[in-house]
């Protein structure tokens with residue numbers, strides 16, 4: 001069985017054909033056109049059709065289309081309320097795609113909620129878990145008894161805005177201070193690493209020596225070479241994530257916490273500190289939670305978009 005999947009992000013969009021075992025059959029990647037959503041959606045459809053025709057397939061050969069969107073989504077009515085990165089508001093996404101493609105099974109979901117659905121379909125979960133994306137920002141999804149929890153305004157699971165630093169807080173994208181996103185996201189790691197380079201010019205030589213960028217991946221590379229200051233940056237990130245996850249664990253008592261997003265590639269550098277924080281800050285019944293990287297790997301969000309189709313058409 002095949003599904004078409006679109007992972008529409010703030011900077012890039014991936015369009016793919018995915019089978020129900022989680023293999024990507026064909027894919028395209030483009031920059032997200034944030035100025036004109038209709039032009040962007042039309043381009044996505046054209047690339048989906050290209051992916052199909054390259055494999056001598058047509059739209060009748062796919063079970064449906066799953067679309068991840070970065071923002072507030074009503075998956076039942078098919079409406080994107082607001083995508084903050086682009087200023088898209090009240091876009092009838094399902095209506096638009098069904099008119100343009102003629103496809104009947106079209107599903108949309110917020111990108112992080114979608115990842116939680118993907119973990120349920122392609123991974124192995126207890127049905128009581130949290131899914132956290134640690135990337136440019138930090139987002140979360142809550143699953144209780146195999147059901148996503150949405151909350152009054154579809155904002156449940158916003159762990160990125162749980163406060164974890166009150167004494168010396170950094171400013172968050174939401175306008176507040178000391179949020180997990182401001183203290184522990186990929187962006188926060190970039191900032192800490194840049195501050196280190198600014199303070200100690202020997203890091204400029206290290207970046208040149210190993211052809212690294214002054215960002216979180218460069219910092220991870222040096223941390224794995226046992227650079228003490230870079231290790232400290234990831235420990236700091238783990239400490240703040242651990243504080244936020246401890247709060248979530250006490251509140252929701254999940255069996256697992258799955259971590260995805262770019263920073264999950266540095267899971268080995270943050271997990272000890274996360275576990276230490278959970279052990280110190282949760283009651284024993286809640287401290288048994290297992291923290292692990294997503295089973296879906298680097299393409300988690302894309303597979304998740306496809307899972308929106310497979311989960312509803314079993």
Ligand SMILES: [Zn+2]
Nearest residue numbers: 161172174179
């Ligand atoms: Zn915030």
